[in-house]
Amino acid sequence: MSSSLEDPVVRSTRREVVAVLSITAIALTYTVYTCYRLGFDSKSELKFVKLFAGVAFPEWVFWGIVLPWLASFVVGAIFAFYVMEDADLGEELADDDDVFAAAQAAESGEGEKHVG
Amino acid sequence: MLANVAPSTGYGTLFVLVLLIVASVWLGAVAQRVVQKGAFLKGYFLGNRGLGAWALALTATVQSGGTFMGFPSLVYSHGWIVALWIAGYMVVPLTGFGVVGKRLAQLSRRTGAVTVPDLFRERFNSPAVGLVALVFVLTFMTSMMIAQFKAGALIMKIAWPNSGVIALSEDLNQYELKPSGIELLRKQSVAENVIDTLTPLVGKPFNSDAEFKAEISKLLTKDDFKTHGKAIAAAAEPFDWLYLMGLVIFGLTVVGYTLIGGFLAAVWTDLFQSVMMLFGVVLLAVLAIPAAGGLEQATLTAIQQKVSVDPDEVIGAAYAFGPGYSADGREFMPITLGISFFMVWVFAGIGSPASIVRVMASKSTAHIRKSIFLLGGYNLLIYIPLIMICICGRSLIPSLPAGKSDEIIPRLTLLLTGGLPAGSLLAGLVLTAPFGAVMATVSGYLVVIASGIVRDIFQRFIRPHATNSEIRRLTYITMILVGIFAFAMNVKPVPYLQVFVVFSGTGGAVTFVIPSLMACYWRRANSSGCIAAMVAGGGTLIAFYVAGSFMPDPKIGVISSVRPFYFLGFDPILWGMSASALVGVFVTLLTTPPDTSLVTKMFDAAPTAA
Numbered sequence: 001m002s003s004s005l006e007d008p009v010v011r012s013t014r015r016e017v018v019a020v021l022s023i024t025a026i027a028l029t030y031t032v033y034t035c036y037r038l039g040f041d042s043k044s045e046l047k048f049v050k051l052f053a054g055v056a057f058p059e060w061v062f063w064g065i066v067l068p069w070l071a072s073f074v075v076g077a078i079f080a081f082y083v084m085e086d087a088d089l090g091e092e093l094a095d096d097d098d099v100f101a102a103a104q105a106a107e108s109g110e111g112e113k114h115v116g
Numbered sequence: 117m118l119a120n121v122a123p124s125t126g127y128g129t130l131f132v133l134v135l136l137i138v139a140s141v142w143l144g145a146v147a148q149r150v151v152q153k154g155a156f157l158k159g160y161f162l163g164n165r166g167l168g169a170w171a172l173a174l175t176a177t178v179q180s181g182g183t184f185m186g187f188p189s190l191v192y193s194h195g196w197i198v199a200l201w202i203a204g205y206m207v208v209p210l211t212g213f214g215v216v217g218k219r220l221a222q223l224s225r226r227t228g229a230v231t232v233p234d235l236f237r238e239r240f241n242s243p244a245v246g247l248v249a250l251v252f253v254l255t256f257m258t259s260m261m262i263a264q265f266k267a268g269a270l271i272m273k274i275a276w277p278n279s280g281v282i283a284l285s286e287d288l289n290q291y292e293l294k295p296s297g298i299e300l301l302r303k304q305s306v307a308e309n310v311i312d313t314l315t316p317l318v319g320k321p322f323n324s325d326a327e328f329k330a331e332i333s334k335l336l337t338k339d340d341f342k343t344h345g346k347a348i349a350a351a352a353e354p355f356d357w358l359y360l361m362g363l364v365i366f367g368l369t370v371v372g373y374t375l376i377g378g379f380l381a382a383v384w385t386d387l388f389q390s391v392m393m394l395f396g397v398v399l400l401a402v403l404a405i406p407a408a409g410g411l412e413q414a415t416l417t418a419i420q421q422k423v424s425v426d427p428d429e430v431i432g433a434a435y436a437f438g439p440g441y442s443a444d445g446r447e448f449m450p451i452t453l454g455i456s457f458f459m460v461w462v463f464a465g466i467g468s469p470a471s472i473v474r475v476m477a478s479k480s481t482a483h484i485r486k487s488i489f490l491l492g493g494y495n496l497l498i499y500i501p502l503i504m505i506c507i508c509g510r511s512l513i514p515s516l517p518a519g520k521s522d523e524i525i526p527r528l529t530l531l532l533t534g535g536l537p538a539g540s541l542l543a544g545l546v547l548t549a550p551f552g553a554v555m556a557t558v559s560g561y562l563v564v565i566a567s568g569i570v571r572d573i574f575q576r577f578i579r580p581h582a583t584n585s586e587i588r589r590l591t592y593i594t595m596i597l598v599g600i601f602a603f604a605m606n607v608k609p610v611p612y613l614q615v616f617v618v619f620s621g622t623g624g625a626v627t628f629v630i631p632s633l634m635a636c637y638w639r640r641a642n643s644s645g646c647i648a649a650m651v652a653g654g655g656t657l658i659a660f661y662v663a664g665s666f667m668p669d670p671k672i673g674v675i676s677s678v679r680p681f682y683f684l685g686f687d688p689i690l691w692g693m694s695a696s697a698l699v700g701v702f703v704t705l706l707t708t709p710p711d712t713s714l715v716t717k718m719f720d721a722a723p724t725a726a
Contacts (some may be wrong), residue, residue: 005720013219014637020214023205029460035200035438036451042437046415055504058196058436065199066500072206073492079210080488086481089222090722095200103358 002028012032016084023075027068118334128540129547133272136392136548137365140373140555143384149448155668156584158513160378160591161230161567165221167477167504169486173209173385173611174390174494183498184393184550186617189521190674191506194448195418195431199503201449204461209491212465217475217484223718225474231564232469232628235476239635241714242643243576250572252627253469255564258598260620261561264554265602272362274713292321294330297351306344310336314348330351357415363606367554371599375592379477382559388554389600394497396546400525401501403532408508417511420434435510446671453673456687460582462620463625463689467632470560473567525550558602566594619661625655626692630700639715646708656695660688 039060049062057066121344135186140715141375149157150166158164189197215658216545220235227238232253237246293314301311307617322328329349373381408414420432423443434441441446449457465471478484509524533539572593582590630649664680670682680688 006468007222007719007721009218010637010719016218017633019386019639020210023234024211024462028204028455031200031203031206032451032455032458035454037228039197039200040438040451042433044437046419046433046436048412048415054405054408054412056410056412056416058531061196061199061387065203065435065668069203069206069496069500070348072210076492077489078209079214080485082306084214084218084481084485084488086485087222089224089481090219 009089012085012087019079019083021077023072027072031064031068034068035060041066050088128538128542129543130544132541132544132548132656134553136368136389136552136555139388140369140381140385141376141387141446144375144381145372147380147586150380151378156588157230161563161571162473163380163383165225165477166382166479167474168479169483169484169490171387172213172385172474172478172483173487173490177376183502184525186522188502188506188525190448190518190523191503194440194442195435195437195510196415196503196507197438197449198506199500200438200460202456203454204414204458204518205495205499207562208429208461208465209488211462212471212491213475213484216472216632217478218481220472220475220632221478221481221484223636224468226718229476231535231567231571232472233568234633235472236646237572237576239718240643240646241711242646244644245646246572246576248647248650249631250568250627252623252650253568255654256389256623256627257469257561257621259600259616259623261558261565261603262602262622263616264558264561265363265606268366268370268554268558269359269363269606270549271547271554272366273356273358282544292312292319293317293348293352294319300351301344304347306347307340310340310344313340319596323351331473342713347681360607363603367599367603370555371559371562371595374562375595378591379473379563382556382563383474383477385552385559386556389549389556390494392514392545392552393549394494396549397498397501399542400505400529400532400546404508404512404528405533406507408511409534410505411507414511418507418514420515421510438649442675444675446669446673446675448673450685452685453682453687455725456682456690459693460622460687460689463629463693464621467625467628468621469564469624470626472628472632473564474560496545504590557637562595565598566591569594579588597676599679617705620659621691622692623657624686625656625689626657626696629653629693634700634704639719640703640704640709642704642707642710645700648703649696652693652699653696656692657688660691663677 031107037060039058048056050056082115147163187198187202187412190201208630217695223229223239224235227235229235229238233246233249236245236249241442292492295318298311298314298318301314302308306508314332317331317335319487322331332345333350336344353651373385377384405414408417419433420433423429423431431441438454439450440446471539475484478487505528506524509528513524516527518692526547529543533543533546536542574590575587579586627650631646632651634649657680660680660683661678664679669675669679669680672682672685673679673687682688683691
């Protein structure tokens with residue numbers, strides 16, 4: 001049930017939520033599957049992926065955690081700068097539309113509207 | 117053995133800690149000046165909706181003092197599998213801001229909402245929704261804040277020079293029946309034969325009240341234990357003036373600067389402290405990895421560590437594989453809990469009332485977008501290096517006694533900075549990171565709790581037309597009272613801090629994630645469905661924790677006597693979220709649709725001026 005008058009922010013964020021939840025589902029599935037497949041048999045040979053300056057990870061940690069973490073960072077950056085749309089969040093509800101704030105403004109003698 | 121050395125924090129830590137406190141109070145004062153520029157409520161509780169990208173990124177979803185306390189202890193104790201425990205943080209920047217961030221920021225402007233209950237109340241035009249939301253906000257956040265007060269007091273105690281304490285352990289205060297305690301029991305007319313029975317316990321230390329009571333229950337008859345058990349435990353209770361002093365200083369500092377500057381003070385000090393944490397972690401990683409001979413060598417050394425007098429009995433490969441090493445043979449992280457915890461961090465980031473408020477306070481969508489990127493980088497530089505540091509810690513400091521693994525970061529810091537120029541100050545910088553994290557958490561929660569009481573109870577139900585000065589005065593009084601309450605609850609410290617942290621985070625998720633999604637994206641959502649979703653989620657979680665306390669230890673997860681019921685091996689977050697979604701949708705569809713004008717106001721574009 002949607003309206004043709006629906007705010008563009010609602011529409012764009014709905015699309016973005018689908019994208020974010022899909023990325024999350026992929027990350028969860030990949031991470032859990034890879035860690036379980038490579039990292040839950042302590043009788044298997046312990047292999048390391050060596051990177052630099054003494055930094056090395058057990059193979060399952062590298063493929064199952066470090067790599068998807070780096071990928072998530074890159075995907076997050078792409079999402080933030082190329083997918084997520086900027087939008088006008090709208091005007092703050094003026095204080096004299098808000099009975100509570102109006103009472104305060106009257107008390108403090110601030111007749112003008114305070115806008116967010 | 118390095119573990120047997122009793123390192124001292126010296127004056128460097130105290131000096132840096134005092135600097136941190138002074139800086140926090142100064143930030144509070146600066147924040148006050150900014151707050152005074154607008155209307156009090158929006159300024160004090162929402163920073164006039166002016167949060168920029170850095171403030172939003174580093175304060176909205178970064179977690180509590182647990183990052184520096186419980187988490188390192190878990191890595192030290194259970195090994196590499198803790199990387200899976202924390203893995204959900206890889207998508208937290210995306211989910212924390214990308215799922216409801218933009219819409220909540222828009223809705224809060226459209227409704228003029230200042231608090232989370234305020235937002236729900238206005239979105240559904242229902243005081244009942246606001247009230248239910250408030251009850252859950254106060255329940256989960258107060259429990260977390262009380263636990264964090266204890267953590268803050270313990271860190272102050274650690275920082276005290278030559279206190280002989282460097283642990284962040286929860287059981288620092290040892291229970292011991294001393295001759296003075298025996299005399300006290302005599303004065304309380306406890307029978308001599310009972311006192312005689314207790315003689316073997318005199319001078320023997322116990323880590324907790326529960327441990328001490330278990331021991332006396334073995335010595336006394338059932339009737340004697342029932343009659344005198346409480347008095348005997350009270351007589352053995354330690355008086356820890358360093359802890360109490362820490363509690364006073366911590367309470368005064370955090371309540372003080374939050375009271376001065378409100379929401380902005382909480383956010384700015386949080387930001388400042390987050391940067392300090394990052395500095396501490398990077399420094400420690402740079403020092404720890406070479407000292408351990410690299411991560412591969414550190415892992416192999418840990419695997420070969422002896423765990424008993426039997427030379428063949430070593431930690432073994434379990435330290436480098438799932439489900440992780442546990443000294444008592446329990447499965448720390450079966451794959452079901454791996455899945456669960458991925459979700460815990462993701463949904464706690466979306467549903468925490470403190471996070472929601474910060475998103476409501478964001479300046480613009482451009483700032484929200486930049487925050488995703490900044491927080492992504494921050495998490496990457498904090499969590500994976502912390503795991504590496506603690507794996508090196510296991511290799512460099514191999515045999516911390518049971519229950520003292522929380523000491524790993526302080527001990528490692530003192531060990532690695534000992535020979536450096538200005539090492540004491542560097543150690544201070546690293547050691548104050550947990551203090552900063554705890555202060556930031558308490559400060560943020562204090563604002564949310566106070567805003568709930570002032571805005572959602574006093575202003576909504578008691579004095580709708582309260583004046584500015586009345587609200588300001590009540591806000592200050594509320595904060596002081598909340599601080600006093602948290603102090604009083606911690607004079608005798610609450611046990612199981614980590615459980616409170618997970619309970620609170622999960623509680624926010626199961627209660628608010630589904631209602632937030634309904635509020636943001638479902639035009640058909642109504643107040644009945646929203647209330648049902650909150651109650652079903654929160655109720656399920658509480659029921660699972662109550663059930664868990666009556667069930668035998670399932671031998672999975674973190675060892676604790678306060679634990680949830682892991683149905684089918686999953687954390688209650690899965691069941692709480694499922695219940696919240698199912699009940700929320702079901703009740704919504706069975707009840708009257710919302711008023712069209714309300715839906716139009718919340719979902720449709722505002723009519724443009726002719």
